[in-house]
Amino acid sequence: MFRLRTLCLRQGAAALAVLLLYAPRVHAQFGLGGKSAPDTAPTAVSSASPRAAVQDFLKLADAGDWAGAADYLNVPAAERERAPVLARRLKSVIDQRLALDVRDLSPLTSGDTLDGDAAGDRMAVVMSGDGHEEPVRLVRVNGPPVRWVFSQATVGRVDAWFEALGSPWLRERLPNTLMREGPFNVYWWQWIGLGIAVPVLVLLAWLLGALLRSLLGRIARRTVNEWDDVLLENLRGPFRLWSAALAATPLLALLELNPRVDGFLSSATRGLWLIALFWGILRIIRIVQTNLQNAAWETGQAAQARTLVPLMGNFLRVTLAIIAMLVALAQFGYPVGTLLAGLGIGGIAVALAAQKTVEHLFGSVSLAADxxxxxxxxxxxxxxxxxxxxxxxxxxxxxxxxxxxxxxxxxxxxxxxxxxxxERDRILLRTDIDITYATTPEQLEEIRDALEAALRAHPLVWPDAVRVHVVAFTDSAIRLNVVSWFKTTDWNEFLRIRHEMLLQFVRIVRDKGSSFAFPSRTIYHVSQPGMTAPPVDG
The missing domain is CATH 2.30.30.60 (SH3 type barrels.)
Structure with a gap:
């Protein structure tokens, strides 16, 4: 039960993400928000144009004025009394079968003269039961006044189109209340079907995901590697989301939704599939990153893996995010090719604004490469x-x-x-030892030899470079310079070695009968004959 609830929460969050991502499309299709910017410069719409006629028809129909809407139908005289009914049925056909955008209709009084229909305007087509295209046409009435109405042939097919709506088998068995249109021109029985489809979809996703993991698990258990078992365990969430997207397509087909809602939900289903795909790739990147770090630890290259592997993992994630963004834009209907071409023009401004970020990114690549x-x-x-x-x-x-x-x-x-x-292979010990001037040359030689012998006797000394020499005569001392390397890269160990060696240097200087010098100054007082000392105040 807990797993099922977790799955519902995850898939609900994913669905919410898709809905948020597709919000612009929802606004555009269902008119929930502001108007979208037109692709071209606006053209003046004539009140006697096909576009104005369809807009007026839809406005009257939405207001429930079926008698007024019937004025835009070319109804035969024998059917004049049924004109309001035909107008209502035509409105249902438009809502349920046509993904109509009135902006595609001609705004001119003459109509579209380039569509090959000299006698009128073809607004859309309806697919008949046998697969034939049946046009929805407008014809011009010269008046006065000049106006456009639905053709008599179109009005004659309205009853047949309406009877084919919403599953005739259900129409015969469901009450009329459920056959009425609800929000977004979706029948109430379809809304109930959507409510039932959600838990069914979750259950099918869980079953399909479990079945797929079971089949792949049998294959993985036959291999000697463990990475495929880890991969299968981490791909459980993406498998379920992918299964949900896979099962959603036939469930939506059973509901026979109108083109606008069906197009939106189909796009949302593709969005779920893409989320599952990129989610799975992110999981794979994380697993590969972990395996590389573990392998580097076993081979003694853990420090290098801690540097390069996370950097490459982050780079792959950023690349994947860019690709996902481009795919999402393509799903929204944006021309990605045109967008990329536009970036070439606006790239200069973007590059100037983001030059520091790009500089730091290439700096990280340079540091990793070097x-x-x-x-x-x-x-x-x-x-x-x-x-x-x-x-x-x-x-x-x-x-x-x-x-x-x-x-x-x-x-x-x-x-x-x-x-x-x-990167050091050894650590340098370098120090100056100041000996008093009272030290004889013989003592200096003995001290120098003893210091060098003490250094060479240490087990970690680098024998090729041990130097102890007299290098200067300072104001108060004879200076010996001591230079040697020790074969260690551990700074704490070197501190211990240096401590031991310096104490040994102190003992050597003391044992050889000398001492360390310290800053001092000698003043010689000379008295000349005939000079008396100045009186001293008592």
Whole structure:
């Protein structure tokens, strides 16, 4: 029960997302909001044009003035008394069978002279039961006044078209109340059918998803790899949503909805299918990212995986989002090709506005390609020094020695001088030892040899570069310079080694009979004959 409720919530959220995405289309099709901008410059509509005639007919019909609407029908004299009934039936046919946009009709008094119908205007066609196209035509009455009305042939087919509406089998068995039109020109029995279809759709999605997972699970259990089992488990949600979209098509076909509502719900069904597709791809990206990180951990390349794998995962997600947006726009009916071509013209302004963002994006790609540093490295970049915490698409985060987090844009970071301490193969020990001038040359030689021997005796010293030399005579000391490397990349271990070596240097200097110098100054006082000391105040 809990799984079923979770599935309902997920699919309800997905359906809500589709409805929100398709809101512009709902407004355009059902007139729920503002008017959409026309594709071309507006043309003056003549009051004696086919467009004005159909608009007036629909306005009167919506107001329930069937006698007034009947004036726009060319009714034979024998059918004059049934004119209001025919007008009402024609309105139902238009609502249920025609996806009519009155803006497509001619606004001129002469009508459309290029449609090949010299005697009138073809407004639309209705498919008959045997698959033939039966035109819905308007003809001009020269008056006075000049006006357009539905042709006599069209009026003669209204009864047959009306009898074919809304499933004749149901029409014979359902009460008249359910055969009336409700919101959006949908019959009440169809609204009830939609209400029943939702839980049926959820149940079918659950059953189809379970059946599909069961079949794929049998195949996955026969393989030695575990990634296919993980993939199958993570694709449970996309499978169910895809199953819902698959089952929705035949259910909607049973209801025989009018073209506008059916077109919207068909678009929503395709939207569910696309959401399931992109949702599944996102899950696959996450699984691949996790597997790559685990494999890198087992092979000892975890630091590099922590740097590159999340960066590539984010890049793939952004790319997928762009593709999903383009597909969604195509579903809305927007010309994606024209949009992309328009971006070439407006791309200059977009590039100028987003140049910093693009710069940081390419900076992250450059840092990843050069492998300048990895997550966990201690880095000095410009004035920033710290441990690399995260490398994102826009910026890189450093944890400083003060435990603060500094974020540096990747575009600027790519231009900085980057010093990576994590790339060291050994750590340098360099220090100056100042000995007093009372030390003899022989003692200096013994001290130098003892210091070098102590360094070479350490198990982690780099033997190819151990240097101890007298390098200067300062104001108060003889200076020995000590340089050596130790084969470790662990800074804490190096601190321990340096501590031990410096204490050993102190013992060597003391044992050789010398001492460390400290800043001092010697003043020689010379008294000349005949000079007396100045009196001292007591």
């Amino acid at each position: 492998k300048a540093f990895r997550v966990g490295d201690w880095v000095r970049a410009g004035t920033t020094e710290g441990e690399v915490q995260r490398i994102g698409l826009r910026s890189t985060s450093f944890r400083t020695i003060d435990r603060t987090v500094v974020r540096v844009p990747n575009g600027r970071l790519a231009d900085e001088r980057i010093e990576t301490f994590g």
